[in-house]
Amino acid sequence: MSSSSEQDTPQTASPVLEPVDENLAIIARQAIVDEHRTVYGYELFDRSTASNAHTATSDAALLFNALSYAGTEALVGKKTMFINCTHDSLLGAHLELIHPEKVVLEVPPLPDDSTPAEIEGRIPTLQALRTRGFRLAFDQRALRRAYTGWLPLAAFIKLDLQAVKPEQAGPLISFISMHSRAMLIAEKVETAEQYELMRRLGVKLYQGYWFARPSLVKATTIRPAQASIIQLINLVRKQASTSEIEELLKKDPSLSFNLLRFINSSGFGLSCEVTSFRHAVMILGLNKLFRWAALLMTTSRGGGGAPPAVGQTAVVRGRLMELLAAELLPPEECDNAFVVGLFSLLDSMLGMPLEKALASVALPEPVMGALLHGTGVFAPFLELVKACESGDEAVFARTTDALQLSNRQVNWAHLQALTWAESLNV
Structure with a gap:
């Protein structure tokens, strides 16, 4: 769900972007207000890099910047944060770091070619988030027949007044009241006429240029x-x-x-x-x-000047090794598999030989063996992970065969690891 801050309207020119300091966390916020114009909450958008000026980064990145750098007291005070999510990120561990009552997760519909079974298949994840205390927001696209099972889970439903015709508003609001207890938010409200129509129809919350344009909150990162x-x-x-x-x-x-x-x-x-x-x-x-x-x-540069991408690659390796190990090894060994993958790029991150880097940390012998000598239970997993990165088909075939893993298992785990790492990436 995008707000007016992300798309230009006929009345609005594109903002001129200033040069971005990589040591700044820059977050745009747009108020969501009630009929008395009292602020109810803020929808947040990451604007920390030039490449993300028109496309928000992952919700993990946004929440992390908001909590760690911008400071939520300055950003939203005691108000609620509305965060746009992807379906992959709804499974992310970053959600464990925040208080559910502080955040509304804005959940988009699935792609148009999704089957009814795929849409229904998302319900357990959404229900689990509700059970944990998170509130969910959908847009009017979730009013389609295929999403009937989602509606009881909605705490908020957003109506985009740039997409909903005035004559459609009444029937849509009646439909929502019959199938959901969600509060309605009229978004992209740009005229007094739009506001008056929504007010007469009983809408209590509003977002759009007619009330408030997005503002920026900047904070220096350390x-x-x-x-x-x-x-x-x-x-x-x-x-x-x-x-x-x-x-x-x-x-x-x-x-x-x-x-x-x-x-x-x-x-x-x-x-x-x-x-x-x-x-x-x-x-x-x-x-x-x-x-x-x-x-x-994933946000920090190594002492030797290693780019952040090296840290992210290490995270992918760790997660992929953890997932592959879970197929074959006891649960207690999966943590060590993660460490092998994570620390396999220490030499690049710290700008020193791996043996010297590892001398400063206490690691189990099987972990050290895999990292320094390519031996032990974790060695073939690390070899397979590196083959996934390099595209070395011969090594890939040999290690999957040795570990008795199918191509499908490895490819699926690799996709999951990349998704997980992306959800951490700021």
């Missing part, structure tokens, strides 16, 4: 070195004590600063301010701390 983030991930993976993690945070001001800013953001949903590293670690817990660190790693 991104830790990847070496520190990798140390943190390593500590979390071996379930280190709170004291050990606290000691690392004390050594890296930028890492600890980002953590405290994130956990104290209103999107995290705490009722008290966290001022100590120990308190932050205890509240966040190891699982969420890992997710946060993984997100942070």
Whole structure:
């Protein structure tokens, strides 16, 4: 669902883009107001890079920037955040990092060529999000017959007044009231006549240029070195004590600063301010701390000047190895498989030989064997992952055969890993 901020209208010229500082987090917000023009919430759009000036990045990236950098107090205060999602990202672990009551997930319909079974197949995921406390928003395209099963799950339905003719509005609103308890939001409201029509029909929430144009919130980012983030991930993976993690945070001001800013953001949903590293670690817990660190790693440059793409490739490797290992190894080994993939590019990220990079972290012998000597249970998985990247068909065939994995299993896992990494990518 796009708002007026993403598409030009006949009355609106395209904005002139200023040069973008890569150290700035820039988020556009557009108010959603009630009939008294009191702000109910804000729809957010990432504008942090020139390439994303007209296309928002993933909802994971947007939420992460909003919580970690822009600061939700300055961005939305205590109001609700509306975030555009993709269906793949609805499965992302980044949603574990936010308080469900703070966010409305705007869910698009599936592509027009989707079958009824595919549309129905999304319902369990949407229902699970509802059960976790998230509110869902759909647009008027979800009023089509194939989406009847989605409507009871909607907390909001947006009517795009650039797509809905005035004579259609009444019947559509009657249909919504019969099949859903959702609140209606009239979006892309640009004239007093449109507002009056919607008000007479009982609509309570509005969004559009007639009420408020998008505004920008900018914040300077302070991104830790990847070496520190990798140390943190390593500590979390071996379930280190709170004291050990606290000691690392004390050594890296930028890492600890980002953590405290994130956990104290209103999107995290705490009722008290966290001022100590120990308190932050205890509240966040190891699982969420890992997710946060993984997100942070993809935003940061290595000490040796490695581009962010190297970090993302490492994340893809880790996730792909984890998924492939899950087919053949016990669950407890999947974490080690992730570490093998994640740390397999440490030399590129830190600008030093892999053996020297690994000397500073404590890793299990099977992990070290796979990384340094190509031996042990994880070695063929790493070889297969590298073959997926390079397109080496001979190695791909040999390793899939050795692991007794089908091409379909590997290709599906690779797609899932790429999707997961994209949901982390900022």
